[in-house]
Amino acid sequence: MMKRLGIYAALILGAIVFLYPFLWMLSATFKPELELGGFHLIPHRVTWENYRLVFTKIPILRAFINSLFVSATATTSVIVFGAMVGYALSRLSFPGRDLILNVILFTMMIPAQLTLIPLYTLIVRLGWADSYQALIVPGMMSGFAILLFRQFFRTIPQSLIEAARLDGCSEWQILFHIVLPLSKPVITTVGILTFMGMWNDLLWPLLVIHDRRLMTMPQVVALFSIGGLAEARVGAQLAAATLLALPIIAAYAFFQRTFIESMATTGLKG
Amino acid sequence: MNRSRRNQRKVRRKLESIGYLMSLPYILHFLAFGAYPLAFAFILVFHKWNIYLPMKWVGWGNIRFLIHDPLVWKALWNTFYFVLIHIPAQLVVALALAELLNRPVRGRTLFRAIYFMPVVISGVVITILWQQLYAQDTGLLNRALTAVGLPRIPWLTDYRLAMPSIAVMATWKNVGFYVVLFLVGLQSIPRSLYEAAALDGASEWKQFWHITLPMLNPTILLVLILSTIGGFSLFIEPYIMTGGGPANSTLSGVLYLYKQAFFFNRMGYAATIGFFWAMMIFVVVLLQRKVVERDVG
Known part of the structure; x- marks a missing residue:
C-alpha cells in the first residue's frame, strides 16, 4: 500500500515538473509586469497588454500564415512524393531500384551540419534567398518518409494489386485509389513528423530569410525576444512564445497518442 | 505463345518505365539538394568565399586555421560538457519514469502525454520560458531559493553554470521522448524472466540490475546515440538564451558555424567547421557503439 502511494507520488511530482512551467507561462502572459515574479497561476489582475504589444511590434499574424503555408506545402509534398517513390521501390521492379534505396539510406546517415552551408550557398546562387522556395523546396522530399511508405506498402497483399491490374487500373490509379486510402497510419505519421519539424525549425529560416514579411513564426518570436523589440517586457516575450x-499544443491535445507513436517510430528506426 | 511472351515483356517494360517515372522526382531532388551540396562541401573546405565574389583556392588554409582556432576547441569542449551532464541525467530520469509507468498504474496514458509534451513544442518556446525560470532577480527558481533563505544562483550569467543550466533545460525538454523509448523496451522483455528470477528469490533491485538493464541495452545505445547527435546539433538554446556567452562558455559548434557564415560571410570556413563537426559525430557515435557492444558481448 505504501509502495503504491510512493509510485503515484513520484508520477504526480513528475507531472507537476513538466506541466507547471507551461501553466505558469500561460498565466504570465495575462499578468501585469509587476505580478510576474509570483508563483500563482491565476492573475490578480488580467491584462491583454502583453498580447497587444506582440501584435503591434512584430508581424506575428503574417509570420503565422507564412509558417502555416510553408509547413503545409512541404508536408503535402513529402507525403505525395514519399508515397510515389515508396510505391515504386516496393511494388515495381526496375533496374537500379536497390541503388535508389541505398542512396536513401546513405543520405540519412549524413549529419545535417555537413551540407548546411553548401545548401545555403546554393539557395543564394539560385536567387532564392528571401523567398518561399528557399523554405519549402529543400524540404519537399524526405528519404525517411519514403522508407516508411515503402515498408507499409510491402504489407499490402500482392493479390489486391494484381487484381486491380487485371481490371485495367494503371499504376497511378492503384497507388492513389487503392493503396493510399489503406495507408492512413503512415500518412498521419509522416504528416505529423514533417509538419512538426518544419513548424519548429529555426536555424534554416534564420539563414535564408532576412525580409521580415517572409519570416516564419519561430524566427519572428526568437528575434522579438532577443532583438530588443519586446522592450525587455517578459510578459510580451512569453505571449509571443x-x-x-x-x-x-492544440493538435497534440487531440492526437497525443498518434504524436507519441509517430515520434517513437523515428527513434526506433533511426 | 510467342505473342503472349512478347506481350508479357511489353507489360514488364511498361511497369519498369513507370517505376523510373515515379522515382524521378526523388532522384532530381537528391541530385540538386543532396548530392550537389555534399560534393560542394568538399570544394568549399579548400576555398575562401563570401558568396558574392569569386571563390579563392586556399588549399589547407581553412583546415590549418580550424586546428589553431581556439573557439572551435572551445565549442567542442562545451559540447562534451553538455553531453556529459545531459546524457546521464536523461538516462536516469527517463528510465526511472518509464519503470514507474510500466507498472499497473491508473492514468498511465495521461502521465505519458504530460511527460511527452515538451518534446513536441518548439525549442524557441522552451528556451524563452526557461530564460524566465532562470532569470537572476525575477526568475522563479531564484525566487524559490530566496524564499527558503538560500542565496540566488547565477544560472546563466556564470561561465561555469551556464552550460549545465542549458543541459538541464534540454533534459527537461527531451526526456519524455526517451521515457517512451524505454517503455517500448521494457514491454519487450519477456515476463517469464522476472517470474523465474522471483522464484529463485531475487529481490526487485537484483531483477532490475540483472534482467532489466541488460535487456534494455539496445535502447540505452539508441538513447546515447540520439542524445549525442542532439548535443552536437545544439543551436536554438544558446542562440536565444546566451548568444554563446558568458565568455563563450555556451558557444556550440552549430552556433559558431552560423556566426561565421552569417556575420562574417566566411562560407569556406563555416563549411569547414560543418565538415569537422560531422566527422566528430561519426567518431563519437562509432566509439559509443563499440563500447556498448563490447559490454554486451
Missing part, C-alpha cells in the same frame, strides 16, 4: 506553441 505562447502563440507559437498554441497550434502544436
Whole structure:
C-alpha cells in the first residue's frame, strides 16, 4: 500500500515538473509586469497588454500564415512524393531500384551540419534567398518518409494489386485509389513528423530569410525576444512564445497518442 | 505463345518505365539538394568565399586555421560538457519514469502525454520560458531559493553554470521522448524472466540490475546515440538564451558555424567547421557503439 502511494507520488511530482512551467507561462502572459515574479497561476489582475504589444511590434499574424503555408506545402509534398517513390521501390521492379534505396539510406546517415552551408550557398546562387522556395523546396522530399511508405506498402497483399491490374487500373490509379486510402497510419505519421519539424525549425529560416514579411513564426518570436523589440517586457516575450506553441499544443491535445507513436517510430528506426 | 511472351515483356517494360517515372522526382531532388551540396562541401573546405565574389583556392588554409582556432576547441569542449551532464541525467530520469509507468498504474496514458509534451513544442518556446525560470532577480527558481533563505544562483550569467543550466533545460525538454523509448523496451522483455528470477528469490533491485538493464541495452545505445547527435546539433538554446556567452562558455559548434557564415560571410570556413563537426559525430557515435557492444558481448 505504501509502495503504491510512493509510485503515484513520484508520477504526480513528475507531472507537476513538466506541466507547471507551461501553466505558469500561460498565466504570465495575462499578468501585469509587476505580478510576474509570483508563483500563482491565476492573475490578480488580467491584462491583454502583453498580447497587444506582440501584435503591434512584430508581424506575428503574417509570420503565422507564412509558417502555416510553408509547413503545409512541404508536408503535402513529402507525403505525395514519399508515397510515389515508396510505391515504386516496393511494388515495381526496375533496374537500379536497390541503388535508389541505398542512396536513401546513405543520405540519412549524413549529419545535417555537413551540407548546411553548401545548401545555403546554393539557395543564394539560385536567387532564392528571401523567398518561399528557399523554405519549402529543400524540404519537399524526405528519404525517411519514403522508407516508411515503402515498408507499409510491402504489407499490402500482392493479390489486391494484381487484381486491380487485371481490371485495367494503371499504376497511378492503384497507388492513389487503392493503396493510399489503406495507408492512413503512415500518412498521419509522416504528416505529423514533417509538419512538426518544419513548424519548429529555426536555424534554416534564420539563414535564408532576412525580409521580415517572409519570416516564419519561430524566427519572428526568437528575434522579438532577443532583438530588443519586446522592450525587455517578459510578459510580451512569453505571449509571443505562447502563440507559437498554441497550434502544436492544440493538435497534440487531440492526437497525443498518434504524436507519441509517430515520434517513437523515428527513434526506433533511426 | 510467342505473342503472349512478347506481350508479357511489353507489360514488364511498361511497369519498369513507370517505376523510373515515379522515382524521378526523388532522384532530381537528391541530385540538386543532396548530392550537389555534399560534393560542394568538399570544394568549399579548400576555398575562401563570401558568396558574392569569386571563390579563392586556399588549399589547407581553412583546415590549418580550424586546428589553431581556439573557439572551435572551445565549442567542442562545451559540447562534451553538455553531453556529459545531459546524457546521464536523461538516462536516469527517463528510465526511472518509464519503470514507474510500466507498472499497473491508473492514468498511465495521461502521465505519458504530460511527460511527452515538451518534446513536441518548439525549442524557441522552451528556451524563452526557461530564460524566465532562470532569470537572476525575477526568475522563479531564484525566487524559490530566496524564499527558503538560500542565496540566488547565477544560472546563466556564470561561465561555469551556464552550460549545465542549458543541459538541464534540454533534459527537461527531451526526456519524455526517451521515457517512451524505454517503455517500448521494457514491454519487450519477456515476463517469464522476472517470474523465474522471483522464484529463485531475487529481490526487485537484483531483477532490475540483472534482467532489466541488460535487456534494455539496445535502447540505452539508441538513447546515447540520439542524445549525442542532439548535443552536437545544439543551436536554438544558446542562440536565444546566451548568444554563446558568458565568455563563450555556451558557444556550440552549430552556433559558431552560423556566426561565421552569417556575420562574417566566411562560407569556406563555416563549411569547414560543418565538415569537422560531422566527422566528430561519426567518431563519437562509432566509439559509443563499440563500447556498448563490447559490454554486451
